[in-house]
Amino acid sequence: MSHYTAAAPDDVREMLATIGVDSIDDLFDRLIPAGVRLGRDLDLPAGMTEQDVYGHLRELAGRNTSSEDEVSFLGAGMYDSYVPAFIDMLTSRSELLTPYTPYQPEVSQGNLQIMFEYQTAISELTGLPVSNASVYEAPSALAAAGYLGKLANGKDRFVVSRGLHPHGRETLRTVARGYGIEVVEVPLADGVTDLAAWEEAIDGDTCAAFFQNPNFLGAVEDASALAESAHQDSPAVVVGQYDPICLGILSSPGECGVDVAVGEGQQLGNRLDFGGPSFGFFAASEEHLRRMPGRIAGETTDIDGKRGFVLTLQTREQHIRRERATSNICTSQALNALAGVAYLVWLGREGIVELGDLLLRRTAYARERLAAVAGVRLLHEQPAIREFAVALDAPVGAVIDYCAARGVNPGLALAPHYKEHPDGLLVAITEQRTGADIDRLADLLAEAIPAVAPARAGAAI
């Protein structure tokens, strides 16, 4: 049962005759040596009709609790942001959904101009002059930034703030073995990167230094101080991972002296999709232009002098430079980056500031409301824009289950990621979480904590 091939029996017969073979089997016998032929059917179920596939996939989807089904305060890198309807329309258009990478610029001006506009938007957002046309997502963007560092200075140590997303730190450790680079972690103090330890860890042998802003616990880092200290007597490339929405109001990497800014683009017009596909943004200072990973679109003219766009600086790339390429990346996340630039344009110059300020104030309100609940305390008092961490006087898993059973997902348990915070809970705010949602979360926590910690609650009475 083949749904998408067009070869009718008569087609097959005529085509085989043209080729000059007797049968499909004959064709494959000439292609594949006898010793490695499968000689049986794949052990997979029989094909299904379109409506049955839909039914099966819908049934599986129905066994997930999505942000459509509960009030979710989950964040930690991906956020339940609203995706404007026009973006769905754009990303489902054949002209944007179904082309390959724009290898033929004359028939890819749409894609190429969109890449150029995307690069402009990311440059504006990060305050850095050079942006590529997207990488996979945030942690692999960090890995690519580390490789840029290796190309830039050849040193052999990564210094990584513990405030960096755990997935980012793990990814850096994984690729560092291939790069031949050692990874050193700098602890947090009062919720932010310990500046003295950071300074101590970074020296003449440091290849790159990584931090996140706001960091994983939601705290705003003093990026200027981190960058300045890292640049003292060290060749280290300073890499900051940023929340793109926070960048509407947060001092930009460019303003802070950060060399490479990367981040997760999901919340810019992309769905949660259980973790992907989304995109990673990657911007850098001018000196790293020719060490950038991935595709870059550039403006040029055609032979009639008409404005046009092409893939440029391709001598960095794997298909030209092969083993000396600045990265192995080929297929990336073009469609997701398109959603990203369309979303940024939709927010606009004023909107991105308004959205940042809205999150800032709702987050402040949520922190206050939660901190006022008996058995909840803040993990840190640092400024926070859209996410914050608390500690609970009750088993976090049980509190989450209690709230989830009542339609609210209170956030992420920190314990698996930060063993020093066994009672930690990370709470994220998006524009879809209202003041009333926050009240409901606070009320539920007030109910849940004594309910799931009967021993301690009992002792208090």
Added chain:
Amino acid sequence: MSARTIFEQGRKGRRAFVCPELDVPDRPREELLPSKLRRREPAVLPEVSEPEIVRHYVRLSKKNFDLDSGFYPLGSCTMKHNPRLHERVAGLPGYARLHPLQRPAAAQGALELMWRLEGALGEIAGLPYVSLQPSAGSHGELAGVLLTRAYHEANGQRGTKVLTPDTAHGTNPATVTMAGYEVVKIATDEAGGVDIDDLRAKADEDVACLMLTNPNTLGLFDRNIEEIAAIVHGIGAILYYDGANLNAVMGRTRPGDMGFDIVHFNLHKTFTQPHGGGGPGAGPIAVSERIEPFLMTPRVRRGEDGEFDLDYDKPASIGRLRGFQGNFGTFVRTYAYICSLGAEGLREASEVAVLNANYLLARLGEMGLLERLPLAYGELCGHEFVLSGAPMKRDLGIRTLDLAKRLLDFGIHPPTVYFPLLVDEALLIEPTETETKETLDEFVEAIAAILAEAEEDPEIARTAPHTTPVRRLDEAGAARNPIIRQEVTR
């Protein structure tokens, strides 16, 4: 249509986004975010209305050639039809709005889908252990070479070299360097396969891995694959399968049965994930038992009670290569595709892909076109084949590039050109199984017309395309003086 960017449109005060109302007590911003942490220069994003945004991007989209509109025989890219069912199911809120850190108990359907897909991909590859995590083919390659390293280190060896044929995709050597190995090139023999003598000469104890595409980028299945596997395994090295060309062999042979230890899949090629103008894709890998302990975490685990979970407790694992669980939306589409086709349909897809490629090749021969565009190697092909434009260039004075550009005027996307590198003036043609015989015939007619026209007047091809939104672009100038962003007015 003008090429004004969105940054050159709109005016101050115009907007699309309406911010939700402040429904919590206001507080001085300075108190919440001290000014030294606050942005000084605003991000100068456009100020435009939603209708302007929609018109802008819809207009831009119309400057693209796309698979839904025309033939796209881009070799090595497997531009097969993208079923819209897949978009519908991937958009179900139970997937689309599922947070990646949702508790496994509340994500059972998603985890089961991943588990089922792993099983199906493992069966197709003939290698039972699967990680869906890598984001694209080259990311899968990086996973594979890092796994190779971990395997050798655990066995007290190291190796410093990875062998790649000179026909390899550029991602192979680029990956090898990123994973800390040295690239050693293996020559291609007269039949278009791995040069066995060269392989033997270079296969020493310092070799960690051989990366191979089979069928290779010439579209040829390596007849010596068993011997190659024996040589590679004889020196204790790993055999890696670049799955870019898996569309030729599904249900007919399996990389695992050929002796490969690690395979990556390109879900955006073989398994219909739309290419999106350069992604998203996904590059899951399947591995043999000896590689399994090192696979990336987390792994999807099915408990004895039938409950699904994510397993992080794999002490020998190389760790993560990206965030969360991978490009899950791509997994939904791939799983839907495998459900639709089933075992028989997947085999038929490969069969018709190979049939179509060989038919196209035979028709070009029948029309006498292979005299100017000879087949680089072999007689029959797999799912794609490579022609050389060298005689055409010599006899007609038009290059492969000119032929490609002229095809645009015929409403056909050109094949991959100037790859593989060892073929002079190469054209790599992959029709895929979803094209009709009529479309293939039209392609042959177009090639015939272009060659005939070039006999008369080669200038037409040399200055092509003539009907596209722009004509040939100054790529050298763009690279010499890179303008990679719009200068905005502050």
